[in-house]
Amino acid sequence: MEKSQRVSLGLLRPFMLSHHPHCKYFDDDVYHVGRHRLCIGCFTSYPIAIVVVVLWFFGFIPFYWHVLMLLGLMFGLVQLTSFTRFTDRKGMKIPVKVFLGLGFGFFASSILAMPIALWFKVVTFINLGILTGMLGIFRYKKIYKICEKCEFEGNYYICPGFAQIYSARAKQ
Numbered sequence: 001m002e003k004s005q006r007v008s009l010g011l012l013r014p015f016m017l018s019h020h021p022h023c024k025y026f027d028d029d030v031y032h033v034g035r036h037r038l039c040i041g042c043f044t045s046y047p048i049a050i051v052v053v054v055l056w057f058f059g060f061i062p063f064y065w066h067v068l069m070l071l072g073l074m075f076g077l078v079q080l081t082s083f084t085r086f087t088d089r090k091g092m093k094i095p096v097k098v099f100l101g102l103g104f105g106f107f108a109s110s111i112l113a114m115p116i117a118l119w120f121k122v123v124t125f126i127n128l129g130i131l132t133g134m135l136g137i138f139r140y141k142k143i144y145k146i147c148e149k150c151e152f153e154g155n156y157y158i159c160p161g162f163a164q165i166y167s168a169r170a171k172q
Contacts, residue, residue, distance in 0.1 A: 018042075021161025025146050028090040040090065044097035045104060052105025053112070061109065068110035076103025083138070 018037040020026035030037040055061050056068070063071070078099035087093045111124050147154040156162040 020143065021147065021159060022163075023150070023159070023161035025150060026143075026161070028088070028093065040093050041097050041100070044094060045101035048098060048101025049104035049108065052102060053108050056105075056109035056113070061106075065110045065113035065115070068106045068113060072103045072105070072107025072110055074103070075099045076107060079103070 018030045018039040020029045020037070020039065022037060029040055031040060031043060052061065056063075061068070076099070078096055081087055081092075081096055087096050107128075108125075111121055111128075114121065144154060147156075147159070150159070152159040
């Protein structure tokens with residue numbers, strides 16, 4: 001990797017941990033751990049999903065694939081509350097992300113447990129990744145609406161929440 005690429009990735013590190021601007025409007029979207037800001041969604045859902053898949057893999061969750069899928073859908077559907085004002089507060093956001101992690105974990109386990117060819121399982125995971133990315137677009141729109149209402153009106157170049165990225169980028 002070239003030096004310029006390493007520098008660019010280094011600048012993005014804060015947004016890899018939390019893809020939310022560093023400002024008061026997004027404090028309920030992050031955990032504050034020391035000087036780091038960690039995305040509540042990512043740092044809650046993904047570890048839980050991984051734990052569920054590992055527990056299933058080692059036989060601690062002994063359900064058939066169709067039961068795992070049903071559990072995954074049931075838990076995962078709780079995420080739909082994120083499209084309402086229900087999860088605007090951190091106290092409601094965290095339990096929803098726990099359910100999302102359980103949903104991801106059970107659903108992923110169901111795909112792995114299905115009696116189908118490996119290539120079809122891979123294609124299924126790729127399609128789920130695409131679907132998840134599409135849902136991320138809706139999240140981005142919500143973030144952008146918040147930024148537009150701010151005094152900086154969504155102008156990331158003058159926004160202090162993005163200052164760390166843009167000021168370091170200008171020094172390159």
